[in-house]
Amino acid sequence: xxxxxxxxxxxxxxxxxxxxxxxxxxxxxxxxxxxxxxxxxxxxxxxxxxxxxxxxxxxxxxxxxxxxxxxxxxxxxxxxxxxxxxxxxxxxxxxxxxxxxxxxxxxxxxxxxxxxxxxxxxxxxxxxxxxxxxxxxxxxxxxxxxxxxxxxxxxxxxxxxxxxxxxxxxxxxxxxxxxxxxxxxxxxxxxxxxxxxxxxxxxxxxxxxxxxxxxxxxxxxxxxxxxxxxxxxxxxxxxxxxxxxxxxxxxxxxxxxxxxxxxxxxxxxxxxxxxxxxxxxxxxxxx
Amino acid sequence: xxxxxxxxxxxxxxxxxxxxxxxxxxxxxxxxxxxxxxxxxxxxxxxxxxxxxxxxxxxxxxxxxxxxxxxxxxxxxxxxxxxxxxxxxxxxxxxxxxxxxxxxxxxxxxxxxxxxxxxxxxxxxxxxxxxxxxxxxxxxxxxxxxxxxxxxxxxxxxxxxxxxxxxxxxxxxxxxxxxxxxxxxxxxxxxxxxxxxxxxxxxxxxxxxxxxxxxxxxxxxxxxxxxxxxxxxxxxxxxxxxxxxxxxxxxxxxxxxxxxxxxxxxxxxxxxxxxxxxxxxxxxxxxxxxxxxxxxxxxxxxxxxxxxxxxxxxxxxxxxxxxxxxxxxxxxxxxxxxxxxxxxxxxxxxxxxxxx
Numbered sequence: 001x002x003x004x005x006x007x008x009x010x011x012x013x014x015x016x017x018x019x020x021x022x023x024x025x026x027x028x029x030x031x032x033x034x035x036x037x038x039x040x041x042x043x044x045x046x047x048x049x050x051x052x053x054x055x056x057x058x059x060x061x062x063x064x065x066x067x068x069x070x071x072x073x074x075x076x077x078x079x080x081x082x083x084x085x086x087x088x089x090x091x092x093x094x095x096x097x098x099x100x101x102x103x104x105x106x107x108x109x110x111x112x113x114x115x116x117x118x119x120x121x122x123x124x125x126x127x128x129x130x131x132x133x134x135x136x137x138x139x140x141x142x143x144x145x146x147x148x149x150x151x152x153x154x155x156x157x158x159x160x161x162x163x164x165x166x167x168x169x170x171x172x173x174x175x176x177x178x179x180x181x182x183x184x185x186x187x188x189x190x191x192x193x194x195x196x197x198x199x200x201x202x203x204x205x206x207x208x209x210x211x212x213x214x215x216x217x218x219x220x221x222x223x224x225x226x227x228x229x230x231x232x233x234x235x236x237x238x239x240x241x242x243x244x245x246x247x248x249x250x251x252x253x254x255x256x257x258x259x260x261x262x263x264x265x266x267x268x269x270x271x272x273x274x275x276x277x278x279x280x281x282x283x284x285x286x287x
Numbered sequence: 288x289x290x291x292x293x294x295x296x297x298x299x300x301x302x303x304x305x306x307x308x309x310x311x312x313x314x315x316x317x318x319x320x321x322x323x324x325x326x327x328x329x330x331x332x333x334x335x336x337x338x339x340x341x342x343x344x345x346x347x348x349x350x351x352x353x354x355x356x357x358x359x360x361x362x363x364x365x366x367x368x369x370x371x372x373x374x375x376x377x378x379x380x381x382x383x384x385x386x387x388x389x390x391x392x393x394x395x396x397x398x399x400x401x402x403x404x405x406x407x408x409x410x411x412x413x414x415x416x417x418x419x420x421x422x423x424x425x426x427x428x429x430x431x432x433x434x435x436x437x438x439x440x441x442x443x444x445x446x447x448x449x450x451x452x453x454x455x456x457x458x459x460x461x462x463x464x465x466x467x468x469x470x471x472x473x474x475x476x477x478x479x480x481x482x483x484x485x486x487x488x489x490x491x492x493x494x495x496x497x498x499x500x501x502x503x504x505x506x507x508x509x510x511x512x513x514x515x516x517x518x519x520x521x522x523x524x525x526x527x528x529x530x531x532x533x534x535x536x537x538x539x540x541x542x543x544x545x546x547x548x549x550x551x552x553x554x555x556x557x558x559x560x561x562x563x564x565x566x567x568x569x570x571x572x573x574x575x576x577x578x579x580x581x582x583x584x585x586x587x588x589x590x591x592x593x594x595x596x597x598x599x600x601x602x603x604x605x606x607x608x609x610x611x612x613x614x615x616x617x618x619x620x621x622x623x624x625x626x627x628x629x630x631x632x633x634x635x636x637x638x639x640x641x642x643x
Contacts, residue, residue, distance in 0.1 A: 183371050186340055186367070186369070186373065187374075187375070188375075190340075190360045190365075190367045190435075191361075191434070193386075194359075202375060
C-alpha cells in the first residue's frame with residue numbers, strides 16, 4: 001500500500017473504529033474491571049478478587065433469576081417457532097398471489113416500525129383488570145367480575161415477548177423457505193414420496209438454517225429483555241436484565257451488576273457461536 | 288410394440304390463457320419421443336401433465352392402460368429429469384439416487400446396491416459419497432438421470448435435460464442419452480427447444496406451437512418434408528418465397544425455377560428450399576435452376592460457410608460444406624458474382640397457414 005491509500009483507508013475506517021472503541025470496547029473493559037471490585041456501601045473499592053462471581057454462583061436468588069430468564073427465553077422461542085413456521089410455510093407455498101403474500105408478510109413485519117415499548121404496553125391494556133380480555137369475558141358472561149390472573153405472571157411475559165419478537169422468527173424462516181427451488185419438492189413427489197414425507201425429508205431440513213437463525217435471534221432478544229418483565233411480569237417476573245438494572249440503581253452494587261452483565265454476555269455469545277456453527281453446517285447446501 | 292402413454296384431447300388453461308390446446312398423442316413402449324417448440328408453446332406443460340405436476344383442464348392421460356389424469360406424481364410410474372436437475376443439496380449422491388427406492392418393498396441394503404448400479408450405469412460409481420455441490424454440471428445431470436432410472440419407471444420424462452450444459456458437453460450427453468435409451472429400453476419423452484437435439488436424439492419428434500402439435504413425424508420427415516412453413520423454419524432454416532405456378536415453374540425474384548414433377552400441378556403458394564441443399568457451381572455456367580448473384584456476406588464456420596447472395600428481400604442464404612482441405616481460400620470473395628444451383632427436387636411447397 002502506498003502512503004496515499006493508507007491515509008485514505010485510515011480515513012474511511014477511523015469513524016467506525018473510533019465508534020467501536022469508545023462505545024463497545026471501553027465500556028466492556030470498564031465492566032470487566034468493575035466486576036473484580038468490592039462494594040463497601042456506599043462506595044466501590046478497587047480490587048482484584050472473584051467475590052462477585054462467587055456470590056452469583058452461591059446465592060440462589062441469582063441462579064434462580066438466570067434459570068427463569070433461560071426458561072422464559074426458551075418458551076418464547078419455542079412458541080414463536082410454532083407460530084412462525086406454519087405461517088411462513090403458508091406464505092411461501094400456499095399463497096399464490098404475490099400481492100397477497102407481500103401484504104401478509106408485511107402484516108408480521110410492520111409492527112417492528114412501532115415503538116417496542118408501545119407494543120409491549122399494549123398487552124398490559126389487553127390483559128389488565130380493566131383490559132379488553134376482561135371486558136370481553138364479562139360481556140359474554142364467562143366472568144362475573146374482572147380477573148387479575150391474566151396479567152403479572154410468566155404466561156403474560158411469554159405472550160408479550162412472543163408477540164414482540166415473532167417478526168425475527170418469521171423473517172429468516174420465510175427467507176429460507178423461499179430459497180428452496182420448487183423443483184426439489186416436485187422431485188421428491190416424483191420419486192414416490194407423499195406430501196408429508198416430502199416436508200420431513202426435503203422442506204424441513206432445507207429450512208432449518210432459517211429456524212436456527214430465528215431461534216437464536218428470538219432467544220437472545222428475549223433473554224436480555226427488560227421491558228416485558230417490568231410491564232407484565234409482576235412480582236416474581238424479574239429477569240436478568242432487571243436484576244442488573246437494580247444493581248446499578250437501587251441496590252447500588254455496581255461490581256456485582258458488572259459481573260452479572262458479563263455472565264449474561266458470555267452466555268449470549270456462546271449461544272450465538274453455537275448456532276452460527278449449525279448454520280454454517282447447513283450453508284453451502286443450497287448454492 | 289404396445290402403447291405405453293396415451294393422451295386424449297388434453298387441454299390446459301389458466302383462466303383465459305391456453306397452455307396446451309386439445310393435444311392427443313400415443314407413445315409406444317421403448318420409443319424416444321421429443322416435444323420440440325419455442326418457449327411458451329406448451330411442451331413443458333404437456334410434460335408436466337404427464338408427470339402429474341399439472342392437472343389437465345380437459346382430456347385424459349393414460350399410462351400403460353391406467354387412467355392417471357388426476358393422480359399425484361408419487362402415484363404414477365413415471366420419473367422426471369428436471370431442467371435444473373433438482374438434486375437434494377443436503378443429501379449425498381448415493382442418498383439422492385436411493386431416495387426413490389425407500390418406499391418400495393426393497394430391503395434397505397438393496398437400496399444402496401441399486402443406487403450403486405444406477406450410478407455405474409451413468410459412469411459415476413465413484414461419486415456415491417460425494418455431495419451434489421461437489422459435482423460439475425455434467426455430473427449432476429448424470430446423477431439426475433441415475434436417480435430417475437433407478438426406479439425403472441414406465442416412462443422417463445426429460446425436461447430440457449441438456450440446456451444447462453455447455454456446447455461440447457451437450458453433444459457428448461446427446462450421444463450418451465441415446466446409448467442409455469437403447470441400453471435400458473425404457474420409453475423416453477423429452478422436451479427441448481433445440482432442433483439439433485431433437486433431430487439427433489429422437490425416434491419421433493412432435494413440433495408444438497401455441498399449445499398444439501403442428502407436426503408429428505420422424506426427424507427426417509420433419510427436415511425433408513416439413514408440414515408447414517413454420518416447421519420448415521423452426522427445424523433447420525429455409526429460404527422462403529411466394530410465387531405463382533406457371534407451366535410447372537415458379538419465380539424466385541427475377542429468376543425462374545423449375546418445380547419437381549410432384550409439385551408441377553399445384554397452385555400458387557409459399558415455396559422454400561434449404562440453404563444446405565443449394566450447390567455452388569462454376570460462375571457464369573448456364574443451366575436449369577441456376578441463379579447468379581453478388582456475394583454480399585460470408586460467415587466462415589470452419590466446416591461450413593454461410594453465404595448471402597443478392598440483397599435485401601431478394602437475398603438467398605446458402606450453406607456451403609467445405610470439403611477436402613480447400614478451406615477458406617476456395618470460397619468466392621465478397622462482391623464477386625456467384626452462381627448456385629437450386630435443384631428442382633429440393634424445392635418444398637407449403638399450404639398457407641390459417642391467419643397468415
